[in-house]
Amino acid sequence: MARVGVFVCFCGANIADYVDVPQVVEEVKRIKEVKYAVEYKYMCSDPGQGMIRDAIVQHKLTSIVVAACSPRMHEKTFRKALSDAGMNPYLLEVANIREHSSWVHQKDKKAATDKAMDLCRMAVAKSIANEQLHEISVPVTKRALVIGGGIAGIQAALDIADARIPVVLVEKSPSIGGKMAQLDETFPTLDCSQCILTPKMVDVASHPYIELIPYAEVLELQGFVGNYKVKIKKKASYVNFKTCTGCGACWQKCPVKVPNEYNLGLDKRKAIYTPFPQAVPNKPVIDAEHCTMLTKGKCGICAKVCLPGAIDYQMQDEIIEREIGAVVVATGYDMWDPKPYEEYGVGRFKDIITSLEFERMVSANGPTNGVPVRPSDGKVPKNVVFIKCVGSRDEAKGIEYCSKICCMYTTKHTILLHHKVHDSHAYVFYMDIRAAGKGYEEFVKKAQVDTAATYLRGRVSKIYKKGDKLMVRGEDAQIGQVVEVEADLVVLATAVSAPKDNPELARLLGISYDKYGYMSEAHPKLRPVETAKAGIFLAGCTQAPKDIPETVSQASACAAKVCGLFAGDTMKKDPMVSTINNEYCSGCQNCVNVCPYGAIVTDEVPVGHGSKDLRTVAKINEGVCQGCGSCVAICRSMAINLAGFTDPQIINEIVSI
Amino acid sequence: MITLGSQGKNTFLEAVNLKSGANVLECYQCGKCVSTCPVSQYMDFPPREIMQMIKLGLKEECYMANSHWFCLTCSACSGRCPREIDIPAVMEAVRHLAIEENHINDSKKVKEIRKFHEIFLDMIKRYGRNYELRMMAEFNIRTRNLFKDMHLAPKALLKGKIPLGVKPLKSAKAIKRMYEVAERLEKKK
Ligand SMILES: Cc1cc2nc3c(=O)[nH]c(=O)nc-3n(C[C@H](O)[C@H](O)[C@H](O)COP(=O)(O)OP(=O)(O)OC[C@H]3O[C@@H](n4cnc5c(N)ncnc54)[C@H](O)[C@@H]3O)c2cc1C
Ligand code: SF4
Ligand code: SF4
Ligand code: SF4
Ligand code: SF4
Numbered sequence: 034m035a036r037v038g039v040f041v042c043f044c045g046a047n048i049a050d051y052v053d054v055p056q057v058v059e060e061v062k063r064i065k066e067v068k069y070a071v072e073y074k075y076m077c078s079d080p081g082q083g084m085i086r087d088a089i090v091q092h093k094l095t096s097i098v099v100a101a102c103s104p105r106m107h108e109k110t111f112r113k114a115l116s117d118a119g120m121n122p123y124l125l126e127v128a129n130i131r132e133h134s135s136w137v138h139q140k141d142k143k144a145a146t147d148k149a150m151d152l153c154r155m156a157v158a159k160s161i162a163n164e165q166l167h168e169i170s171v172p173v174t175k176r177a178l179v180i181g182g183g184i185a186g187i188q189a190a191l192d193i194a195d196a197r198i199p200v201v202l203v204e205k206s207p208s209i210g211g212k213m214a215q216l217d218e219t220f221p222t223l224d225c226s227q228c229i230l231t232p233k234m235v236d237v238a239s240h241p242y243i244e245l246i247p248y249a250e251v252l253e254l255q256g257f258v259g260n261y262k263v264k265i266k267k268k269a270s271y272v273n274f275k276t277c278t279g280c281g282a283c284w285q286k287c288p289v290k291v292p293n294e295y296n297l298g299l300d301k302r303k304a305i306y307t308p309f310p311q312a313v314p315n316k317p318v319i320d321a322e323h324c325t326m327l328t329k330g331k332c333g334i335c336a337k338v339c340l341p342g343a344i345d346y347q348m349q350d351e352i353i354e355r356e357i358g359a360v361v362v363a364t365g366y367d368m369w370d371p372k373p374y375e376e377y378g379v380g381r382f383k384d385i386i387t388s389l390e391f392e393r394m395v396s397a398n399g400p401t402n403g404v405p406v407r408p409s410d411g412k413v414p415k416n417v418v419f420i421k422c423v424g425s426r427d428e429a430k431g432i433e434y435c436s437k438i439c440c441m442y443t444t445k446h447t448i449l450l451h452h453k454v455h456d457s458h459a460y461v462f463y464m465d466i467r468a469a470g471k472g473y474e475e476f477v478k479k480a481q482v483d484t485a486a487t488y489l490r491g492r493v494s495k496i497y498k499k500g501d502k503l504m505v506r507g508e509d510a511q512i513g514q515v516v517e518v519e520a521d522l523v524v525l526a527t528a529v530s531a532p533k534d535n536p537e538l539a540r541l542l543g544i545s546y547d548k549y550g551y552m553s554e555a556h557p558k559l560r561p562v563e564t565a566k567a568g569i570f571l572a573g574c575t576q577a578p579k580d581i582p583e584t585v586s587q588a589s590a591c592a593a594k595v596c597g598l599f600a601g602d603t604m605k606k607d608p609m610v611s612t613i614n615n616e617y618c619s620g621c622q623n624c625v626n627v628c629p630y631g632a633i634v635t636d637e638v639p640v641g642h643g644s645k646d647l648r649t650v651a652k653i654n655e656g657v658c659q660g661c662g663s664c665v666a667i668c669r670s671m672a673i674n675l676a677g678f679t680d681p682q683i684i685n686e687i688v689s690i
Numbered sequence: 691m692i693t694l695g696s697q698g699k700n701t702f703l704e705a706v707n708l709k710s711g712a713n714v715l716e717c718y719q720c721g722k723c724v725s726t727c728p729v730s731q732y733m734d735f736p737p738r739e740i741m742q743m744i745k746l747g748l749k750e751e752c753y754m755a756n757s758h759w760f761c762l763t764c765s766a767c768s769g770r771c772p773r774e775i776d777i778p779a780v781m782e783a784v785r786h787l788a789i790e791e792n793h794i795n796d797s798k799k800v801k802e803i804r805k806f807h808e809i810f811l812d813m814i815k816r817y818g819r820n821y822e823l824r825m826m827a828e829f830n831i832r833t834r835n836l837f838k839d840m841h842l843a844p845k846a847l848l849k850g851k852i853p854l855g856v857k858p859l860k861s862a863k864a865i866k867r868m869y870e871v872a873e874r875l876e877k878k879k
Binding site: 487 | 693694696700713735746
């Protein structure tokens with residue numbers, strides 16, 4: 034006969050204020066299988082767990098019910114208490130009387146108490162039918178996939194590879210580096226972005242544990258934590274990277290010019306190109322959309338001038354597969370398009386540029402040799418107006434959130450302007466100066482004093498043209514007056530937005546994303562690098578806007594998570610998985626179609642005992658099964674049983690109320 | 691409305707910084723000076739706004755304000771300014787520049803304050819120190835307000851706050867000479 038122990042928790046006042054705990058204890062004591070029932074202030078505390086351990090031994094209990102908070106909170110804690118007392122941990126049931134009762138029925142103590150009693154009765158009834166279960170061991174593929182080769186992906190890949198774990202790094206564009214490769218100097222120390230980034234890019238290319246796959250994208254991810262299989266599309270580059278020496282003869286001779294993405298269209302590149310001089314890999318690719326050889330069959334110059342004969346116009350996209358155990362998503366961010374700001378004349382006035390364009394102009398390897406110029410007439414500007422929060426913190430035209438980095442990079446831009454054009458003057462329209470970071474406030478103060486930039490507190494309401502100047506109108510709330518600034522150039526600190534491909538990528542990876550398109554972390558405070566899907570982690574701006582120091586920290590945190598996951602040769606897994614009883618299975622395969630994890634395949638078994646004829650049945654891979662129960666529900670032959678949620682357990686629960 | 695960007699270099703800011711020894715650019719507009727200042731509510735523009743106006747190069751507006759005349763140079767504000775800006779020095783610099791360029795607020799209040807300053811300086815020149823009773827009397831006569839604050843006189847006299855006579859300082863002569871030198875230098879300019 035079953036001997037059940039019930040432990041009802043007050044959870045401080047969380048439960049006790051709304052549920053009559055002693056009454057619940059009295060009620061469960063009336064169930065004949067319950068041999069011991071007690072209440073306590075904090076069951077999860079050390080003494081609380083001790084009570085469970087002692088009662089198991091003293092009262093020779095055969096299953097345990099803890100009526101407390103959600104099992105997501107402390108199921109593991111209580112299971113451990115059972116094992117410590119020598120009991121199989123899966124003989125535990127948790128009745129969630131906090132989230133399911135006290136918290137949601139705060140206005141009616143009687144109803145909350147009644148419901149708590151029902152929940153306890155059900156848990157007791159279920160626990161009577163509980164069986165001993167044992168953790169499953171699954172082998173792990175110790176190889177990580179990193180998606181995106183910005184500073185986040187680079188850092189994560191290097192840190193994982195340094196632990197001698199192989200990494201596959203997939204980058205969408207022809208080179209790794211991301212936005213950081215487009216920056217000039219970086220706040221708050223003003224070190225040159227390229228100088229600190231390029232060595233890391235080279236390390237990626239030469240690392241024995243990193244397989245760099247540029248110009249590629251992820252098509253499909255199958256499997257489960259520790260055992261994923263990924264399909265990657267390598268886009269045709271039309272250049273054989275093995276024979277190409279990177280000499281550049283091809284792009285020098287290519288006659289086709291197209292806007293250069295690296296410089297945001299401020300200058301041109303060729304149809305065959307390396308995105309920037311320090312690119313890694315430093316091999317050109319042919320832009321199939323614009324190459325006239327590929328579109329019209331005319332030209333072929335690059336093949337003629339290429340000495341090693343590396344050009345291959347017949348090259349096709351290639352699909353490759355890799356087995357991996359974990360994924361780091363590091364797809365970065367996009368710049369928000371300021372088009373909705375019609376009152377600023379965006380699109381109409383040439384001398385309004387974005388911050389990233391300004392960044393390219395002041396970069397030594399930029400389209401204007403490191404000097405900002407007016408796109409309209411190429412003149413060097415004297416009065417430059419910087420407008421912050423464009424698109425950010427603007428529910429009407431843009432996005433609600435603060436992009437976090439623009440206050441700091443605009444401060445940096447006032448310094449860079451001051452350095453590049455000595456007799457210039459910067460005006461900054463702002464709403465706040467958000468400078469929370471090590472050395473950030475100091476950086477802002479120094480910039481304001483050294484550059485004498487004029488800070489005007491207000492959002493710009495309008496920009497209009499007067500002669501060849503742009504008149505920028507806004508309030509200076511500090512003196513309560515409307516001001517107009519006569520500007521030669523206007524720079525918009527446009528919002529950081531989520532990469533537009535993120536939702537699609539999230540769907541194919543099976544992770545979630547927020548309303549803006551950023552990938553969602555498992556917990557905003559305590560699990561900021563994990564996703565809700567085991568084995569998939571997030572680094573950098575793909576999760577939310579952040580600067581380089583924060584991006585690098587998160588990337589290294591991802592690496593630690595991946596290394597932790599790969600620490601043993603096998604991984605432990607909950608035994609709550611489904612099994613099929615071949616005798617009942619009719620082979621209809623409904624379950625195969627309904628399983629969201631692809632855990633069910635078909636198998637051939639003899640029709641009868643010793644028979645040579647075969648029939649089809651379904652077979653579940655316990656490593657892949659996540660215990661969702663969909664197959665159990667769909668099987669009309671009732672051939673499937675889910676451990677921990679067997680028919681007798683569920684029926685007991687129902688009957689008990 | 692204020693138009694910026696066409697006036698070139700902010701020479702006003704430079705002049706104020708030079709004269710005051712402070713750096714107005716360090717002001718981050720927190721307003722602590724305004725809520726500290728005992729007379730900010732009587733000013734056209736409280737100290738924080740004056741700081742911002744200097745930063746914007748609004749010279750005329752600054753000169754014509756009464757703020758730098760109302761400032762008592764009590765240094766309460768600078769004692770609390772988180773950026774340690776010598777605000778009374780800035781106020782004084784604006785006052786001096788306004789006099790030099792002869793752009794002075796001509797309201798009755800400012801006129802009175804300026805008379806007060808003149809009489810005070812005159813007292814020092816004569817006696818090497820202040821002679822309160824004479825100062826009060828002269829001020830009331832010159833501002834044509836004979837009975838101003840008269841009701842306070844008996845109490846102040848009784849408590850010995852206003853001595854009836856004055857005993858010139860020993861160094862009064864030396865002080866007088868300082869005045870003469872200063873006046874000569876001023877004329878040379
Ligand atoms: C104007 C400006 C100035 C800045 N200045 C500074 C500064 O001075 N200091 C500072 O700390 N920060 C600065 N930042 C912020 C900095 O750019 C970011 O913090 C940093 O680049 C984030 O790195 P990331 O790797 O997360 O993203 P990214 O740099 O955007 O990299 C993402 C990478 O992933 C690739 N990718 C995207 N989607 C896919 C996909 N589906 N599959 C494969 N690959 C994909 C992209 O091609 C890219 O290479 C500035 C930002 C701007 C806009
Ligand atoms: S074949 Fe295409 S890439 Fe090569 S030179 Fe011609 S246009 Fe350029
Ligand atoms: S970081 Fe600064 S500029 Fe950017 S959105 Fe936030 S407050 Fe605005
Ligand atoms: S207290 Fe100092 S920093 Fe604050 S507003 Fe006044 S002068 Fe500026
Ligand atoms: S020094 Fe002037 S501005 Fe400062 S608190 Fe005193 S009166 Fe006000």
